[in-house]
Amino acid sequence: MNISRIGIIGAGQMGGGIAHVFAVHGFSVTLYDINVQLAANGNAAIQASLKRLVEKGRLTEEAADLTLKRLSPTDDLGQLRDAELVIEAAPEQLDLKKRLFAELDQLCGPHTILATNTSSLPVTELAAVTSRAHRVIGMHFMNPVPVMPLVEVIRGLATSDETFDVIVALAQAIGKTAVPVRDYPGFVSNRVLMPMINEAIYTVYEGVAAPEAVDQIMQLGMNHPMGPLKLADFIGLDTCLAIMETLHEGFGDSKYRPCPLLRSYVQAGWLGKKTGRGFYTYS
Template identity: 70%
Template sequence: MTFRKVTVIGAGQMGSGIAQTLARSGHLVTLYDIETDAVARGVASINSAVSRLVAKGKMNDEERLKLLGNLECSVDLAGASNAELVIEAAPERMETKKVLFKQLDQICGPDTILATNTSSLSITDIAASTKRPQLVIGMHFMNPVTVMPLVEIIRGLATSDETFEKIKALTHILGKTPVEVHDFPGFVSNRILMPMINEAIYTVYEGVAEPEAVDQVMRLGMNHPMGPLTLADFIGLDTCLAIMETLHQGFGDSKYRPCPLLRKYVQAGWLGCKTKRGFYNYD
């Protein structure tokens, strides 16, 4: 096993899924968040998920207890001091991540690898906030983490070959498929996906079709398992907007300009599934 003790920063949907995946593969995982309520929600989400797996016959009760036994939670970042790997899954804001990585650089041992689950931000820029850029790497899981097989592994400018190989090996242990990509805005997945979602939003904004029609065209005509607007609601419209802004700023190309309707929905607090309202109403 590549790593024994792992700390996951952020107990939201992505962080909880990463923690669950690590714990199931036998790693000792500490799930951290700054708020006790957030940690409690993350642990409750994991409990609920593994209970469903047992109910479906995809996990037995012994495996469930073993998974939960590998998991602990914390609101004390200093607890990351004994981790061999830290995976950050905090909100998609560069300043938040840079402050966090600077703290982790001071807290963690000198050989600890610091990975970020960022879906679009520069690994090189994040690594520059530490004194160990050779040990900083992108590990972009897909959502939902426990189901999706892909992990994009992104090298920063200074990421060492040894760090890359360790993270690649871990990805295989987790039952995922690692794909190496270079450090450009949006990497591969979101550089392709988000402009498609943004264009789908433009078709609604310009009155070409209603959300249901847009999704139906892409599902039935392009064989997509989920329409782009349903997917946007699932991802979170605030996350979609943040990624589009990263692409627009990073490339300076107008083709990445976020649709005004996307910006308006985020301003209104209509963020998709997590707020029960986005392009669809989830009440």
């Protein structure tokens, strides 16, 4: 299956990053969000990222211009009708994603592959609301998408070999390493990462150490490039909480219980870097 037209749902940090990578590699990309301003903001963020790459000598001005010409921001979901692959990068809310997949199933042609960038939710359950479960798959990109080389490729129960092979080849075509995993809560990346972040939050909650100390110990003692609490702020504390809740519900194991301090921060609107405050304060 030859794929040249990509639709992306969600022009935020993840969706914008995915759009950026596909456009740089020559694909035509339609970037959708619920209103035109959000879609335009996503496009502007990509433009700013491309400008930085040009300034650093990693991309020519001509290549940056061509990349922008391949991007079409929109608030009209119908503009994704002719895409051969649609990647959903909406917030981690199962009901929202299921509504989107049901709508895309009606909108897109029968050969269109529907992918989700979910970081923890069941691909099989999303596929079940469509009439093309064999063409539904997970493509979990890492943040920041233009930099991180990994894509977790998650097969639902009904995902066909053909769909899997197409997505693996496509990930390779945009310079990523595709690693197959089974459809379990959190897959591999977040099943391992999020409990570590949650435990780091517990150490702050229980007064064992300050956030700076926790991060310094993990960086200097464990050679992590970024401490777990700084990373949590970067991911978004609301996203961290949603993933922990998915793990807790999916496995029914108390070891995945979200830390009460994480809940409190999310309730306060302290979501990390994107809101200016989390475990650290950002200007």
